[in-house]
Amino acid sequence: MEVQAKTFPGGVRVTHSKDRTEHLEIRKAIDPRTVVIPLHQHTGAPCDPLVKKGDRVLVGQKIGDSKSFVSAPIHASVSGAVTAVEPRPHPALLRSVMSVVIESDGAFEVDPSVKPKGDLDSLSPEEIKQAIREAGIVGLGGAAFPTSVKVSPPKEKPIDAFLLNGAECEPYLTADHRLMLEEPDLIVFGVRALMKAIGVEKGIICVEDNKPDAIDAMSRAVADYPNLSVAAVRAKYPQGGEKQLIRAVLGREVPPPPGLPMDVGVVVNNVGTAAAVATAIRTGMPLVERVLTVTGSLVKEPANLRVRLGTSFNDLMDQCGGLTGEPVKIVAGGPMMGIAQYTTDVPAIKGTSGILVLSERDTVLEDATNCIRCGRCVRACPMFLQPLYIRMYAEASRWDLVSRYSPANCIECGSCAYECPARLPLVQWIKISKAELAAKKGGR
């Protein structure tokens, strides 16, 4: 299917370094003895615990929920006794978060509430949204935004296109790629469920052209659904960004914050999210496990693992043959947007798309030098910003001048800092500017 691959302006060419794991089948991770399940694994209000020390829980049983609309309930991924409900280190928030610690009894008894939700055609959009909300499904691309909120746009914002994000533009990570190869039908079922929930006609599955096998697999899977199609997009980072995918495939641009994709009539979901929705409807099992890639030059046998949520990084790294050297950085997620960890005693959560062990050679630890105004960060920025000025004025704390370059538009994809020959921490300064301007309420 030689359709011309679409792309978006800006962005950077990154070395994929996916070769070590892109041909490995997804393997089921060894069941953990204990799991630590944080009550805040999504964007939005954290959940309140529904269980206490000593309770016995079953697989799929809800152990945390929140009354607020923008939230997603938390479920147990193992059966066993709750040994503690206490703050534990968190891979994304870099501070301790209230978590439920469960000692597994090895039985993995399934909770009675886990029952298939029935046939897709008989389910009404409301029932599908309710199923998604109950299953605690969030965006698995990395943002972890509650899917139930995303699929219920307000009336005055009509949606005319649904994009499935199969770009996976982060180097090293291959989870989505493997998922598309091994379970295309499950994904298509999930896409149809999401589209029915939103009430949108047209669905496009977008895959980067560096994964031709995935494009073929998905094309075969959508063959008998006329309203679904597959679009090849050129492999360029950050193609996986929501706004960049919409611009590349549909040519529309989401307005600056607080603009959302729904403002241009589009909803974008990740491949993993679609699979989780399909599982929730077909088997009734809530989001208790996910596929992630454990890789990096120091990992002896990198792998794509289907992991029960709450398994600690240590266990996952051990079952991949351990490390062949002293790691400099351990990153939760991809190298471009992932978060460097200060300890390995953190659990894999809904938003963890990969565990990356980087050696001295992989990462770059040089000191920053003077900005030589080469303009590469301006050319690289997919949001058409000028990072060098944000940094220059932020360093001098001139927030009035910083707000003129609207740091709030930044999606923190890291393209600018990637390209910067002076190794300046541009993303760090933009994050500081965002916080500073938000605090001052003056920022756009």
Place this chain on the structure above:
Amino acid sequence: MGELHRYFLIFFGALLVYNILLIRFIGLCSYFGISTSMDTSIGMSLAVIFVMLISSTISWGLWNYVLAPLGIGEFLYIPVFIFVIASFVQLEEMFIRKTAPTLYKAMGIYLPLITTNCAVLAAATEVAKPGFLKMSIAYNYTLPEAWVYTLGVALGYSVALIIFAAIRERVDFAPVPAPLKGYPMAFVTSALMSLAFTGFTGLFGL
């Protein structure tokens, strides 16, 4: 065509080749003070263009119809010009404050500053008693030439001021050596700006 060509030469000479700030060094007091921010620079430029055009017209009129015929020009031109300009600016400030408050907000506050601005007086004097620009074309200013000349000087002032404001917005954030911080660095930057303007000496034979 000769007339138009002369206008072009006079305008070009006043704007670039003999830029009033960077080549003739006139009006520097306000130049260094105002250029710390772009908005004030734009406001001041508007005010200077407005005041200079009108005060030059008045001084031209005074010289050709009052001072020169009476032959007292040589002795009284300084007090007369400065008095005219000072009182005119005072009048004009009241006028603008009443009729155009927004315009007043944009440039009004600079009007009193202009009374002590050398550039306005220099332009007014030149229009009356040519010779200060030492341009190679022979000229004794007719009214249109006076306007073209004054417009050239005023725009030259504004261009230099606005460019300098943009540069200072960058140089003020540079780690300049401690003793040079502030005004000394402004002087050195102006030196290099003047170097760029000196590239135009002798252009069009001026």
Place this chain on the structure above:
Amino acid sequence: MKAQMMDLTRGVVLENPLLRLMIGLCSALAVSVKVENALFMGIAVIFVLTLSNVVISLIRPVTPDNIRIPIFLVVVSAFVTIVDLVLKAYFPDIYARLGVWIPLIVVNCIILGRAEAFAYRNGLIASAMDGLGMGAGFTMVLVVMGAIRELLGTGSISVMGVTLVSLGSGFQAPTFMITFPGAFLTFGLVMGGLNKIQAVMAERAARRATPSMGKTASGGA
């Protein structure tokens, strides 16, 4: 007598118009091409400044407050006209070179500044002394700048036809110093140099002032 001395020296160092208050630049840079020009302009400014200070402080009781600026202007322009005519009569070649900048003394910020800030509020003697001091400070800086630029730019300094100093024929003078950018550069670097000297002196003074506490964190620019 002490007060008068204070008025006199203030203009020269503490509140030097050119280097500290940054006023009066209009007539300074253009004139600093030759020491001769600098001297004549300096003397002109001293003359106008001192006398106008005197007159302004004399007529202080009788000047109505709201139109005092135009009155100052008239007084100053009277003296400037005197200078203008004297120069044109007795020193035609100097006048040819300084021609334009003489009338600009009227709007020179120093004169109006001192008139407004000092002469209008103080006695006759004090105003005269202040005018003299300010004029002297202005002239001193102008002459120093003129010397630097003329010596480096042409290789020798000559006043009224008499060459005072010369670097010899072998010296190929960088004529950049007497071009327009040279003026800005000389002023900038001299100002920077002064700041440096002042910082070093302040540091030494701070260190001398607290020898007992050993090497304290020295102040300075």
Place this chain on the structure above:
Amino acid sequence: MAENNLVVTVSPHVKSPGTTRSVMRWVIIALAPATLWALAAFGTAGISVVLISVITALFCEVVWHNLRTSKGVARTWLALALSLGVPAAGSAVGLGIAVAVATVTFMAAFTFSETALERRGEKRHVFDGSAAVTGLLFALVLPPVVPWWIPFIGSFVAISLGKEIFGGLGFNVFNPALVARAILVLSWPVYLTKGWFKPLVADATSSATPLTAIKEGTLAGLSRFYAPLFLNNPGGCIGEVSAALLLAGGLLLILAGIITWEIPSTYLGTMVVVSLLVGQDPVFHLLAGGAMLGALFMATDYVTSPITSKGKIVFGVGCGLITMMLRLYSKSPEGVTSAILFMNMLTPLIDRSLNPRPFGVSRAAKGVRK
């Protein structure tokens, strides 16, 4: 909690291979063919100019670096005094060449010892090669036969006044090499504009370059100059010997992604258009004088040219217009230096007003913020 020394920094954790040092290395590689060809053409005269200029630039960079980071301040002041005092005293007493050689070797030794010291204990000093590039570029805009102290003082001025006084690399507003050349042209015009051998000139009397010959209208039938100008023009400055090698170097930089196409193409393009309008021979204007060196290596200096592509186009067109205006209507034969300096001055204003269209603001209503 296992004891570990994990590094925690903000993302991204991988970076592109390009560093400031590699950028400067690419520029030197791109300049190498034209420089070597010129040195072959001019022999020892050319070589000494380039050597003095580059060594002084590096020495000056080390001096400024030590003073700024107050490392070894005493020995640096001493070295500076020596490097300036010895030549001054020597030339006053007429020692000429001996003093020159002594000063240059002293500077080279001091620079080497400083950088070696730097590498040993302390972390590698940011000797990113930008001083070397400035020194080389400055040498290329000098005529080959000049007194030895011209590249010496010029390089000092280029690094100190052109770059370091603004606070180091990245903060200067004007191209350092051109600042130095402009100051030297104003200081010692006799060495900079005329007086070097010109086998190329039609009549033996005037010793001007082909460009000045045009101005004086003494040159007809320019086409016979294409071949020499393109390949072997000993009439101009060191860098102008072969437009072909400069063009090759420039294209190499564009292909390597070091410089972008906007500035060179709009600069040279505007020159072609203007010379056609005025009825002059465009190819000649491109090949003659500093146009090729200016458009490909001087105007494209990152620090002193605009950031956005719109800004670069305005910059290029501006440079082209001013260069032709100066070449056609002003006294001096060459306009490239003044044109680029003037546009450098406008760059902060251009950058401030020509901002890229914000993402999501409809292309029609382009919200260009002031």
